[in-house]
Amino acid sequence: MTDSTATVSSLKQRVHDFAKERDWMQFHSPKNVSMALAAEAGELMEHFLWTDAPASHERARDPKRRGDIEDELADIVIYALEFANVTGIDLAAAINSKMAQNARKYPVEKAKGRSDKYTEL
Amino acid sequence: MTDSTATVSSLKQRVHDFAKERDWMQFHSPKNVSMALAAEAGELMEHFLWTDAPASHERARDPKRRGDIEDELADIVIYALEFANVTGIDLAAAINSKMAQNARKYPVEKAKGRSDKYTEL
Amino acid sequence: MTDSTATVSSLKQRVHDFAKERDWMQFHSPKNVSMALAAEAGELMEHFLWTDAPASHERARDPKRRGDIEDELADIVIYALEFANVTGIDLAAAINSKMAQNARKYPVEKAKGRSDKYTEL
């Protein structure tokens, strides 16, 4: 299973099956899954707390940390997929819609090379 | 673009192109993207702060909130995809590996119907 | 040192001295400290992911978990105090100002017994 062949649906199904086999649907409310997702996002950040940006690139390549960072990112996406499962959200469609909004908020000619929020462009 | 047809690679490419067109790669260090991801995870949670689990299901179905919740989830996954882009992580492979670990930590016969951490099973 | 005698200034001083002795001011930018704070907030949440509200009260009283929960809360406040140190914010004054705003947003007669956001009252 790699990014070039895996569809979002196939990943959602895998996460759903895992939870269902364990009878965990009872715990997977949107509230709880959003909490778990945020907690995992905190764990990913922990790898980069005291580094600057260039050093954070190095850390992400460091073989001693690489596996852990991959695991943290996977945890986040697993919960995002499960959130989509329990709420019936089509994730690709939601991303599509959000990126169309972002394109309107951040037109290339105004946003190029700037990190400002759209309200400050 | 829907979950049943979109591959992870196609979504990653879309996010990459958006950032590249705006010359935003300079801001997208692993450190910064992990922060943005965590901040968005906080925003998703905000929809469910004071509700209990059943009410959080209702909120996620409420037409007045549904669009916002879809947008917050999309933001999270967009940053997860961008984190994978800037670090060269194959997300499907990382999920595959993490779920295999989870299956070992949470064997069905021990974990069924229980929300305990694997260290407490 | 207990809550009835400790002033905010005395706690801020203690945190400042600890960082200064270790020559850590160079790492304690507002950006980095806000990240560390958010990461610790995620760790506190982890104690309550899959429980409902009543069970979260029990967990906070459970002698096996109590010490860890106290430590996580302390970590959060230590970083909040350090954030105030490095930015020169008077925390008590900031709390005072925010609670006055909250009192205007959530007047007792409208907000009593309701968890709605002020924009929905």
Add this chain to the structure above:
Amino acid sequence: MTDSTATVSSLKQRVHDFAKERDWMQFHSPKNVSMALAAEAGELMEHFLWTDAPASHERARDPKRRGDIEDELADIVIYALEFANVTGIDLAAAINSKMAQNARKYPVEKAKGRSDKYTEL
């Protein structure tokens, strides 16, 4: 009310009274308060997402942002105080205990000028 005169108890009392007047104790489980705290921590971070460390110091001094940053920090500490209220934690004692642990993990002679985790010193 300023940091040099405000005790932790006086701030805890103020936050407790505010919640009690509005009959909000029913919503303030440890679970819910920890979520709200983490969501506010995300909002504080949002001020510093794309800046480097020196620019984050500038942002925290920028008069146009200063008030918002003070409010976000206040929100975090208000929820930390309320978490202490609903769990009966003495915050100053918890900080005292945690800093004593930190002093053992990070002895000055080993930790000076280094941002490494104690497990890597």
